Amino acid sequence: MACSRGAASPDAHTQRRLFAASAGYCQNPGCSKELFVDAAGESIHVAEMAHVFAANDGGPRAKPALSKEERGAFENLVMLCANCHTLVDKAPDAFPDKMMLGWKREHANKLQGLFGAVKFFDRAGARQVVEPLLAENHAIFKRYGPHIEAANNPESGAAEQWKRKMLTRILPNSRRMLAILDANRHLLGDNEKATLEQFRQHIDDLEAFHIEGNREDASRFPGDLPKILED
Template sequence: MTLRCLPLLCAPQIQGATMADRKYIPQETKLRLFSEAAGHCQHPDCLQPLFPAEMGGDKHIAEMAHVIPHGEKGPRHEERPDGEFEADSFENLLLLCPTCHTKIDKNSPSYNRVTLLMWKSNHLAALAHKQGVHAYEERSQVRNAITAAMAENKAIWKRLAPCEGTDFEYDPESESAKTWSDRMRNVILPNHLRIQRIITANQQHMNEAEHEAFAQYQEHVRGLIERHVCGVSGRAIRYPVQLDGIFA
């Protein structure tokens, strides 16, 4: 019996004596996987969003795939490293859509360990290339590339974000709460991730204060992902207002 699909946002349901040696994958590992995948399949020829718009943006299709399986059987088992090895470690997992997960396991000779780890290592660069993220020659060009997404996020935040005393605060099932959740997953977070990729590709233009503001911004976005995607509340830090002036 093998466990092919591990849901991203909940613990795998392990049943039967043959599964006793498998460990619960920590929530922190799942969060890190999602964060580093930026919400997209890590197969470089796919890169499809793992929260499809046609599913409302609040349901994911992500599957955690093992590079090397548990035990002595399964795809790529012959490439298991010598010595101590943790199959459920972050280093041995990647995030794929169901189709790509099936492909790599059904045709494992074509998808060896080195290939899969290279996908994971180069994922953000591949995603940036697909989305037209560039390294610019001038600070002003970087600023222009991120301004629209920053402005859209700020406009949505001002119009829809909950404030003290609103029905959202007391009724998470209200229409305003549902609208806010939808915009967060389908607009704000994708914008944040794109902004991060553009800034990362152009860090050579940043000064020390901007590096500090960007580090705080990255932590802010991680917290938003944990709260709005993974359901871990109370961990997001405030948006660093210093970022508003980056590359200005």
């Protein structure tokens, strides 16, 4: 997903932030194409980071007053599929900066609604939304995780299958849970808030590993998370 434009290219943190903000879908509301697609059992990403204001002075929607760092900042980038990226750059007059920034806001609002990231009045209501996501992620991990016997066989395809499940299900589900839990911090006890922050770092580490290829050891999944919001 990276581009080679020096300081105008987003750093690793910005790339993860863009992926999280997109939730795996093109941010053009007229498209909303999945950015990770299955093909012959492999996960192929079609995600591209589009500059709202061009990375260079001669590019689409150029704004020479911006520094290279500002051009590579999160605020100046939109996550699009390859087709939409081509469209916005080849026909910049049809896709002005205000429109593209509007896409990003609309996408965020849509996701907030889809994720159910609203405040609940009681713990049971919030738990009812979080529990199915926890259950799905656990079921995927149990069946496809790196601990299974097939994962030790490089010819089995298990590693590729696990990565595909991670990108298309586990990470989006986890980001959804974070959004819900953040919106309902008022319902969490002190220990649960600590568990939430451990989960946040765990997801950040997983994204760094599976999206960027960062080989540093990831923090462990917090063991108390499956019980969060239980009474």
